[in-house]
Amino acid sequence: MKFLKKLFSKLGAGLSALRRYVAHILTLVVIFVVLSALFSGDKTPTVPDGGLLVLSPVGVLKEYQPEIDPFDAISDEIMGAAVPSSSLYELVTIIEHAKADDRIQGMVLDLGSFAGGGLNKMQVLSDAIADFRKAGKKVYASADYYSQGQYLLASQADEVYLNPLGGVVLEGLSTERPYFAEALEKLKVKVNVFRVGDYKSAVEPYILTGMSDEARENLQGWLNEQWQRYLQTVQRHRSINSLMTSGSLDDFMLAFERADNDMAQMALDTGLVDGLKHRHEFVDYLTELVGRDEDKNSYRHIRHTDYFKTIPQSQRDMNFQAKMSDTQIAVIMAVGVIVDGPGAAIEIGGDRLARELREARFDDKVKAVVLRVDSPGGSAFASEVIRQEILQLRAAGKPVIASMSSVAASGGYWISAGADKIIAAPTTITGSIGVFGMIPTFDETLAQVGVYYDGESTTELPTMSVTQPLTETVGKVVQAGVDGIYDQFLALVSEARGMTREEVHAVAQGQVWSGERALKLGLVDELGSIDLAIQRAAELAELESYAVIWPERETSFAEEMLRELGIGPSAELAALAELKEAVSPLMFLRAYNDPGHIYTRCVECELN
Numbered sequence: 001m002k003f004l005k006k007l008f009s010k011l012g013a014g015l016s017a018l019r020r021y022v023a024h025i026l027t028l029v030v031i032f033v034v035l036s037a038l039f040s041g042d043k044t045p046t047v048p049d050g051g052l053l054v055l056s057p058v059g060v061l062k063e064y065q066p067e068i069d070p071f072d073a074i075s076d077e078i079m080g081a082a083v084p085s086s087s088l089y090e091l092v093t094i095i096e097h098a099k100a101d102d103r104i105q106g107m108v109l110d111l112g113s114f115a116g117g118g119l120n121k122m123q124v125l126s127d128a129i130a131d132f133r134k135a136g137k138k139v140y141a142s143a144d145y146y147s148q149g150q151y152l153l154a155s156q157a158d159e160v161y162l163n164p165l166g167g168v169v170l171e172g173l174s175t176e177r178p179y180f181a182e183a184l185e186k187l188k189v190k191v192n193v194f195r196v197g198d199y200k201s202a203v204e205p206y207i208l209t210g211m212s213d214e215a216r217e218n219l220q221g222w223l224n225e226q227w228q229r230y231l232q233t234v235q236r237h238r239s240i241n242s243l244m245t246s247g248s249l250d251d252f253m254l255a256f257e258r259a260d261n262d263m264a265q266m267a268l269d270t271g272l273v274d275g276l277k278h279r280h281e282f283v284d285y286l287t288e289l290v291g292r293d294e295d296k297n298s299y300r301h302i303r304h305t306d307y308f309k310t311i312p313q314s315q316r317d318m319n320f321q322a323k324m325s326d327t328q329i330a331v332i333m334a335v336g337v338i339v340d341g342p343g344a345a346i347e348i349g350g351d352r353l354a355r356e357l358r359e360a361r362f363d364d365k366v367k368a369v370v371l372r373v374d375s376p377g378g379s380a381f382a383s384e385v386i387r388q389e390i391l392q393l394r395a396a397g398k399p400v401i402a403s404m405s406s407v408a409a410s411g412g413y414w415i416s417a418g419a420d421k422i423i424a425a426p427t428t429i430t431g432s433i434g435v436f437g438m439i440p441t442f443d444e445t446l447a448q449v450g451v452y453y454d455g456e457s458t459t460e461l462p463t464m465s466v467t468q469p470l471t472e473t474v475g476k477v478v479q480a481g482v483d484g485i486y487d488q489f490l491a492l493v494s495e496a497r498g499m500t501r502e503e504v505h506a507v508a509q510g511q512v513w514s515g516e517r518a519l520k521l522g523l524v525d526e527l528g529s530i531d532l533a534i535q536r537a538a539e540l541a542e543l544e545s546y547a548v549i550w551p552e553r554e555t556s557f558a559e560e561m562l563r564e565l566g567i568g569p570s571a572e573l574a575a576l577a578e579l580k581e582a583v584s585p586l587m588f589l590r591a592y593n594d595p596g597h598i599y600t601r602c603v604e605c606e607l608n
Contacts, residue, residue, distance in 0.1 A: 332353070
């Protein structure tokens with residue numbers, strides 16, 4: 001005992017010393033950041049007359065930038081798991097402003113650090129680039145290699161160039177998931193699954209070693225529809241040889257062999273690119289077009305991040321006009337997996353989103369709400385908490401329009417069904433009307449290392465514990481709950497969409513649809529962007545004039561401090577996103593926190 005007392009005493013002293021050391025370091029860091037901010041100044045960049053705008057998005061395309069937790073940012077940087085992102089609104093604002101700026105002669109797409117995003121988000125950005133081009137200003141794109149997401153944007157340019165040692169392949173859309181059944185069996189972990197419907201495949205990774213036929217059939221359907229939309233977008237300005245768009249391996253190999261097994265030459269021969277240029281050749285080419293910037297030793301240009309600082313505050317601030325208006329349409333974001341409670345910044349906390357909706361209900365300035373949904377669902381309980389607040393908004397005389405982004409499936413559809421109208425993009429992934437329950441138990445795992453749990457209870461009612469095997473009674477209760485929630489899901493969709501229960505069941509059972517298909521099935525009202533949703537909200541609220549209030553937040557001092565120190569998402573770490581995605585299904589205990597262990601979530605929809 002004396003030895004343990006002495007050991008813990010030394011450990012405590014060591015931890016106290018470490019805490020004091022860290023506190024001193026953080027104090028010095030804060031002082032350094034404050035002094036830097038005071039003396040650095042804020043010099044507005046100069047836009048070169050007749051120069052080019054360099055658009056260089058980094059990481060994943062996002063509509064909404066969530067708050068950055070300082071501790072998460074530091075740990076992500078240390079672990080190499082940080083994933084950067086770019087604001088879709090900011091990029092579109094920059095392009096629209098540059099389109100009318102006489103100082104900007106054209107635009108260069110620098111896509112080397114762009115990691116893609118939801119198809120409909122990338123199409124919005126593609127449309128903005130195409131509009132810039134229609135204004136008579138040329139767009140140039142060049143890259144060492146083009147990923148499929150990068151090429152979607154590059155295909156909107158007037159001239160597309162590729163490194164002679166590079167390549168671009170339209171390999172198609174695909175998605176894959178890890179399956180853990182065999183590993184869980186070896187670890188003696190029992191995952192108790194309860195579900196309704198032939199297509200609700202969210203639980204399959206925990207009970208199978210591969211995809212079921214039903215899940216594969218549904219996946220192929222909506223994935224092919226998404227791919228056709230992609231091909232339509234990349235070919236609207238370019239004539240691409242069908243050998244590259246057919247999806248046939250024989251066609252691809254034929255084109256490859258005709259180009260003497262040269263990927264870059266194949267891209268040129270098939271119309272994917274207009275020319276092959278090394279990096280310095282592309283820079284020299286643009287220098288000849290717009291002149292040389294001696295300070296930058298390059299062509300005359302300004303990067304989009306600097307150009308954004310030159311745009312008037314009234315255009316940079318989405319809410320500049322709305323703050324002075326007494327007639328507002330509030331856009332509320334529902335982005336991420338739906339969890340019970342407040343949730344993290346990258347999740348939809350049922351309590352947090354319900355509070356935002358409630359605040360809009362009691363805000364006299366807000367006359368209508370557009371709920372922007374980008375979610376694969378999650379907790380059934382939290383989804384219903386959110387839907388009830390939507391119904392309360394409508395009961396208060398404030399129309400609610402659900403505007404679907406990349407994904408609005410399962411719980412994402414549940415909350416959307418509470419709105420007056422649902423507007424989706426053609427490429428939205430939606431539906432997945434289904435329910436499942438999942439309870440892991442570790443009693444056999446613990447027994448492997450000689451750990452057993454035992455005790456007493458004051459009643460005969462079975463308790464639910466991860467340290468004990470699930471009893472038959474508990475299993476019946478959970479399955480009955482899943483069946484009941486599914487019936488409730490069918491009922492609320494039936495009432496909201498004016499369909500019979502049988503009609504809803506036919507398109508439910510966990511089946512996933514594209515927005516275009518969902519319109520034909522009666523699951524959404526219209527196809528369009530968030531702008532159309534705002535227009536419909538104004539019409540329902542009978543507003544002749546209004547201002548749109550977008551979600552915003554002040555950048556915290558901690559975030560600014562991290563930014564000054566260079567800590568946070570960086571382009572070089574984007575490649576590790578796939579590794580993080582691969583292991584994320586194993587961390588299901590955090591996201592699966594429904595109090596009844598019942599979920600409406602579409603895991604296969606989480607492509608972006």
